[in-house]
Amino acid sequence: xxxxxVALDCPVYSLFDYRLTGQxxxxxxxxxxxxxxxxxxxxxxxxxxxxxxxxARLLYIESILPVExxxxxxxxxxxxxxxYYQCPIGLASFATLPATVKRVRYAxxxxxWQYVLTRAGLELTPEQFPARATLQRRLRQSFLANRMLxxxxxxxxxxxxxxxxxxxxxxxxxxxxxxxxVSIPELSLKDQPALTDEQHAAVVKISAxxxxxxxxxxxxxxxxxxxEVYFRLIEEVAHRGLQTLLLxxxxxxxxxxxxxxxxxFPGLTLVGLHSDLGQAERCxxxxxxxxxxxxxxxxxRLAIFTPLPKxxxxxxxxxxxxxxxxxEGLRYSARDLAIFCARQRQVPVVLGSAxxxxxxxxxxxxxxxxxxxxxxxxxxxxxxxxxxxxRGMPKGHKFSEQVIKQLGACLVRGEQSLVFLNRRGFxxxxxxxxxxxxxxxxxxSARLVWHMTDAGLxxxxxxxxxxxxxxxxxxxxxxxKGLGEGTQRxxxxxxxxxxxxxxxxIDRDSxxxxxxxxEMQADIxxxxxxxxxxxxxxxxxxxxxxxxxxxxxxxDAALFTADFRASEKLFQQLMQVSGRAGRANLPGEVFxxxxxxxxxxxxxxxxxxxxxxxxxxxxxxxxxxxxxxxYQALLRAESHSESALMSFLGHAARPPTVNQSVTLFDPVPAxxxxxxxxxxxxxxxxxxxxxxxxxxxxxxxxxxxxNKASRVRWSIDVDPIEL
Ligand code: ADP
Ligand code: ZN
Ligand code: ZN
Numbered sequence: 001x002x003x004x005x006v007a008l009d010c011p012v013y014s015l016f017d018y019r020l021t022g023q024x025x026x027x028x029x030x031x032x033x034x035x036x037x038x039x040x041x042x043x044x045x046x047x048x049x050x051x052x053x054x055x056a057r058l059l060y061i062e063s064i065l066p067v068e069x070x071x072x073x074x075x076x077x078x079x080x081x082x083x084y085y086q087c088p089i090g091l092a093s094f095a096t097l098p099a100t101v102k103r104v105r106y107a108x109x110x111x112x113w114q115y116v117l118t119r120a121g122l123e124l125t126p127e128q129f130p131a132r133a134t135l136q137r138r139l140r141q142s143f144l145a146n147r148m149l150x151x152x153x154x155x156x157x158x159x160x161x162x163x164x165x166x167x168x169x170x171x172x173x174x175x176x177x178x179x180x181x182v183s184i185p186e187l188s189l190k191d192q193p194a195l196t197d198e199q200h201a202a203v204v205k206i207s208a209x210x211x212x213x214x215x216x217x218x219x220x221x222x223x224x225x226x227x228e229v230y231f232r233l234i235e236e237v238a239h240r241g242l243q244t245l246l247l248x249x250x251x252x253x254x255x256x257x258x259x260x261x262x263x264x265f266p267g268l269t270l271v272g273l274h275s276d277l278g279q280a281e282r283c284x285x286x287x288x289x290x291x292x293x294x295x296x297x298x299x300x301r302l303a304i305f306t307p308l309p310k311x312x313x314x315x316x317x318x319x320x321x322x323x324x325x326x327x328e329g330l331r332y333s334a335r336d337l338a339i340f341c342a343r344q345r346q347v348p349v350v351l352g353s354a355x356x357x358x359x360x361x362x363x364x365x366x367x368x369x370x371x372x373x374x375x376x377x378x379x380x381x382x383x384x385x386x387x388x389x390x391r392g393m394p395k396g397h398k399f400s401e402q403v404i405k406q407l408g409a410c411l412v413r414g415e416q417s418l419v420f421l422n423r424r425g426f427x428x429x430x431x432x433x434x435x436x437x438x439x440x441x442x443x444x445s446a447r448l449v450w451h452m453t454d455a456g457l458x459x460x461x462x463x464x465x466x467x468x469x470x471x472x473x474x475x476x477x478x479x480x481k482g483l484g485e486g487t488q489r490x491x492x493x494x495x496x497x498x499x500x501x502x503x504x505x506i507d508r509d510s511x512x513x514x515x516x517x518x519e520m521q522a523d524i525x526x527x528x529x530x531x532x533x534x535x536x537x538x539x540x541x542x543x544x545x546x547x548x549x550x551x552x553x554x555x556d557a558a559l560f561t562a563d564f565r566a567s568e569k570l571f572q573q574l575m576q577v578s579g580r581a582g583r584a585n586l587p588g589e590v591f592x593x594x595x596x597x598x599x600x601x602x603x604x605x606x607x608x609x610x611x612x613x614x615x616x617x618x619x620x621x622x623x624x625x626x627x628x629x630x631y632q633a634l635l636r637a638e639s640h641s642e643s644a645l646m647s648f649l650g651h652a653a654r655p656p657t658v659n660q661s662v663t664l665f666d667p668v669p670a671x672x673x674x675x676x677x678x679x680x681x682x683x684x685x686x687x688x689x690x691x692x693x694x695x696x697x698x699x700x701x702x703x704x705x706x707n708k709a710s711r712v713r714w715s716i717d718v719d720p721i722e723l
Contacts, residue, residue, distance in 0.1 A: 028069030121173035220374030222579025242312025273299030301334035427482025506534030
C-alpha cells in the first residue's frame with residue numbers, strides 16, 4: 001500500500017505519514033491533508049510502501065494542489081537546509097514557499113499585467129494637464145520614474161490609479177502586456193561597452209566553466225564594472241537556453257536595478273522575487289521561474305529556494321552583505337546555500353563584491369574558489385579618501401573647517417554631497433547634567449533615542465515610544481541634554497550651515513512609508529538635492545551620477561565593540577559609502593572625520609586597499625581562533641524569567657556526551673541583555689571541523705529538546721554572523 005511522507009508547517013523534526021486514495025502522488029507534490037482537526041497543506045517528500053504506524057490509524061490525503069511537483073533537487077536543498085541549520089523539516093519547507101501556494105484553497109493566479117508608456121505617452125508634458133489634475137500629473141511622473149508599473153503599484157498610487165490608466169490606454173499613452181513578457185520601449189538602450197582586459201578575462205574564465213560546478217570570487221572595487229560582467233555571463237547562459245539566478249541584498253533590489261536589466265535584455269523574460277512584491281505577483285513570478293520560462297530571476301535571499309529547472313548560473317552580488325543571512329526560523333545563509341546549489345546542479349557560482357567577506361576571501365586565497373579581480377574603474381577615477389583628525393576640533397563643532405569648505409564648494413559646483421552617519425534619530429541619549437540620569441527603556445537594557453520629528457523618545461529595540469520629559473524624573477532639573485548626534489541633528493546643523501541647500505535625510509524613519517525610498521531615489525536622480533544625510537541605507541549599490549563628495553562622520557564607535565566581526569563590517573560599509581563618490585564622469589572625494597586616523601582600518605580605507613586590510617584581519621582571526629578558521633554555532637535563548645533562562649543555559653552547557661573536537665563556552669548574556677521584557681542569553685559552540693560541529697549539534701538539539709523548559713524560547717544559529 002502506498003504511503004506519502006509529508007512535511008507539515010509545524011515545529012516537528014519528522015515527516016507525517018498519510019494514506020493515498022489512488023491519487024497519482026509524486027515526491028514534491030503539495031497536498032491537502034487533515035491535521036489536528038483542521039485541513040492543512042503539506043509537502044510530499046517521499047512515497048513509500050510501508051509505514052511504521054498501524055495502517056488503520058493513518059489518515060488519507062485529501063487532494064493535490066494544482067502546482068507542478070517541486071523537483072528533487074529543491075527537496076534535497078530543503079532537506080539539507082533543515083539538517084544543517086537545525087530547523088524542523090516542516091518549518092524549513094514552508095519557509096521557502098511563496099505564501100499563496102501554501103493555502104488549502106490555492107488556485108493558479110489570474111493573468112497579471114504590466115503597464116508601460118507608449119512613445120506618445122513619453123512625450124506627455126505636465127503642462128498638458130490642468131494644475132488641479134494632480135492624479136494625472138502624479139501618474140505621468142510615476143510612469144516616467146519607474147517605466148513600468150503593475151496593477152498593485154497603480155492602486156498604491158491612488159484608488160483611482162488603475163481606472164485612470166485604463167483611460168490612458170484608450171488614448172494610446174499606455175500599453176498593457178501580460179506580465180513577464182514586456183519589453184520596455186528602448187529609451188536609452190546603450191551599446192555594450194567594450195570590456196576592459198580584466199572584465200574580459202573574468203567573462204572568459206567563468207564562461208569556460210559553464211556546465212560544471214565552479215565557485216568564483218569576483219572582487220572588484222565599486223564601479224569597476226562587475227554588473228557588466230554579470231550581463232555578459234547572463235547573455236551567454238540565456239544563449240544556451242538556461243536560467244540565471246541573481247541574488248542581491250535586500251535593499252539593493254530596486255526598480256532601477258530591474259530596469260537596468262530589462263533595458264539590457266529586452267527580449268528576455270525576467271522576474272523579480274522579493275518581499276516588496278504583492279503575494280499574487282510573487283507567486284506568478286515563482287511559477288514562471290519554476291516552469292523555466294523566466295530566464296533571469298533576480299531576488300533576495302529567499303529566491304535561492306526557487307525551483308529552476310534550467311539553472312545554468314548563480315550570481316551572488318555584494319556577497320558580503322549581512323542580509324543574505326536569515327535571522328529567524330530557518331536561519332540560512334543564501335550565499336552558502338548558493339554554493340551548495342551550484343555543486344548540486346553542476347553550475348558555476350559567482351560571488352561578487354568590492355569587499356568580500358573574510359570567509360569568501362579565505363576560500364579564494366586558499367585556492368578553493370577561483371579568484372578574479374577588477375582593480376580599477378573603466379570610466380571614473382577611484383575616489384580620493386582623506387582622513388580628518390577630529391581630536392583638535394573645537395568643542396561643539398561637528399564638521400572640520402576643511403569639510404565645511406568642501407561641502408560649500410560642492411554646492412557652488414552644483415554637485416551632490418552625502419553626509420554619512422549610521423545612527424538615526426536626533427541624539428542617541430538624553431541625559432541630565434545635574435544628576436547623571438539618562439533615559440532608559442523600561443523594557444530593554446538600552447538607552448532611549450531622542451527623535452526630533454515627533455519630540456519623543458524611541459526605543460530602537462522594542463519600538464517603545466514616550467514623550468520627552470519636561471524635567472529630569474530623578475532630580476527635577478529642567479535642562480535635559482541630548483548627547484551625541486543622529487541623522488536628524490546633522491540635518492539640522494547642515495540646514496543652519498547652508499540655509500539655501502536642498503537637504504534630504506534618508507534613514508529608516510524618513511522612508512517608513514511604503515515606496516518612499518524608491519520615490520526619494522528617483523528625486524535624488526532627477527530633482528535638485530544638494531546634500532544627502534543618511535545611514536547605511538545610502539551606502540549600498542546606488543548610483544547617483546552627480547554625487548562627488550562623501551563625508552563620513554565619526555564612525556569610530558564600531559572599532560571598540562565586543563563583536564569580532566565589527567571591524568570587518570565597518571570596513572565593508574565605509575568602502576561602500578566611499579564608492580558612492582564620483583561614479584560617472586565627475587571625480588569624487590571622501591572625507592572621514594575620526595579620532596583615530598592612524599588606525600589600520602582607516603589607513604587601508606585611505607588607500608582603498610581591501611586586500612591588505614583583509615590580510616590583517618585574517619591574521620588576527622587566525623591567532624584568536626575565530627572564523628573562518630573555526631566553525632561556530634550559537635544557542636540563543638530568551639525568557640521573561642531570568643532564572644528559567646539561566647537554568648536552561650546551565651543545562652545546555654552540560655551535554656550528556658562530550659565531543660573532544662567541540663568547545664562549548666560558558667553561557668553569557670546577549671549583547672542587549674533584555675529586549676521587550678525578555679532576558680536574553682547565549683552559548684557558543686565551536687570547532688575546527690564543520691562535520692564534528694554538525695554531529696555535535698544534532699545530539700545537542702535532542703538534549704535541549706528533552707529539557708522541557710516551557711518558559712524559554714531558544715534556537716540554534718549555525719554560522720552566526722552576529723554574536
Ligand atoms: P559595479 O557593479 O562594479 O559597481 P557597474 O557595472 O555598475 O560597476 O559599472 C560602473 C559604471 O561603469 C557603469 O556606468 C557602467 O555602465 C560602466 N562600465 C562598466 N564596464 C564598462 C566598460 N568596459 N567600459 C565603459 N564603461 C563601463
Ligand atoms: Zn537629574
Ligand atoms: Zn525597548
